[in-house]
Amino acid sequence: MTWVDMVRSLLTERARELGFISIGFVRPQRPPFFDQYMERLSQKKHGDMSWLERGREIREAPQRLLQGCKTIICLAFPYSAEKPATRDGFTLSRYSQPDLEDYHVRLKTLCGSLVDVLEEHWEGCKNRVCVDSVPLMERSVAYAAGMGFFGKNNMLIIPGYGSYFYLAEILTTAPLETGETRPMESQCGDCRQCVANCPTGALRGPYTLDASRCLSYLTIEYKGELDHESGTRMAKCFFGCDRCQEVCPFNGDEGASRAFLPSTREFLEMDESVFEAEFGRTALSRAGLRKIKSNIMAVTNAER
Ligand code: SF4
Ligand code: SF4
Incomplete structure (x- = not known):
């Protein structure tokens, strides 16, 4: 087993212990569907979410987020399929999990534990944790990492699990990507x-x-x-x-x-x-x- 394989395997094992359902390693590159993203922007289909117009260069080249970035580690963390509801029967989206701390904070802490593993086993590596906080095309990057396929609903779907999960990334200067990733073909079939x-x-x-x-x-x-x-x-x-x-x-x-x-x-x-x-x-x-x-x-x- 090479050192890269060993570090990947340690990270994978630790990620599972922390509750992540999937982990992928991918080279920082122009994300799939970047052109479609730009087209949607030009057609003004993003409402008043003006931040989507910013950071175009970073979305196109995510390695700009960390000098010397060699790998993006993508992580999926599940949320409950149970729908939060008020006492009088109104509901909220599942991902909101209003009985728990904001997932951005929780995931950053969990990713911090993986950064500890990285720093312990890859001397001098630099790392940056991202949880929906920077202009990164998270689903596209996770797709490029081979973690799931894009459903017709634009969600990333992990076969055998579904789409109820958050995404997080760790950008690292450690060269952990081995070129084995292949995007997954859609499994939607005729469903609409x-x-x-x-x-x-x-x-x-x-x-x-x-x-x-x-x-x-x-x-x-x-x-x-x-x-x-x-x-x-x-x-x-x-x-x-x-x-x-x-x-x-x-x-x-x-x-x-x-x-x-x-x-x-x-x-x-x-x-x-x-x-x-x-x-x-x-x-x-x-x-x-x-x-x-x-x-x-x-x-x-x-x-x-
Ligand atoms: S087409 Fe069907 S399988 Fe595909 S994302 Fe939509 S509902 Fe899911
Ligand atoms: S695209 Fe999905 S989340 Fe948006 S309104 Fe339609 S069903 Fe709801």
Whole structure:
């Protein structure tokens, strides 16, 4: 076994112990689908997510994120298929996990343990952990690393697991990529469930997302108020949208929901200090209380 193989195997073993479901090693390179990404930007399908327009050079050449970068280590960490819900039956996207600390923080800590392994076994290596915090085309890079295939819903799907996972990366100057990675072919076949069930038409066709119409964007990033029509399309979900994932056969049954959150009425009456104390360290803080209240108004008004 070569030293590279040994370090990869130690990292893989440690990653499994930490709860990661998949790990991949890939050379930093122009990510697959970069041209499609640029095309979507030129067609203004990113709503007011102006940060997607920034860092184009980095997205195209991710090695710019770390001088001397030789490898990107991609990692997938699972989240529960159980849907978080309020006591009165409204729901949130699964990835929000509002009973846990924001996944950005949790994953950075876990990746830190892998950096320890790297530093211990590759003297002098430099490393940088990225969790959805830099202009990196995470899914494309993980796809290039051979970790999964792109579904028609634009999600990365790991066969045998599905798409309910977060992605994280460690960029390293250690040359751990051995040229064995091969992107995985799509396994969607004739299925079109995700396209057929998208409530807004954001998924205009296979692999074609108009983010400006997507409820994940509209209920979290979009700064404006949602109209009645959006409220009706949200069904009972006021934070994010999982529709194109929960109909996907690779994710199995829709799964149960767990009603442990305050009711929508309690959210509407909540003040900032209570929200900060209860949810300030969770993914809900990214949208903020004002946006959450506005979403709840849209979804509950549409129910009347
Ligand atoms: S997250 Fe919801 S709105 Fe967005 S593409 Fe998927 S199903 Fe459509
Ligand atoms: S729902 Fe069907 S078409 Fe869509 S990603 Fe899943 S398998 Fe592919």
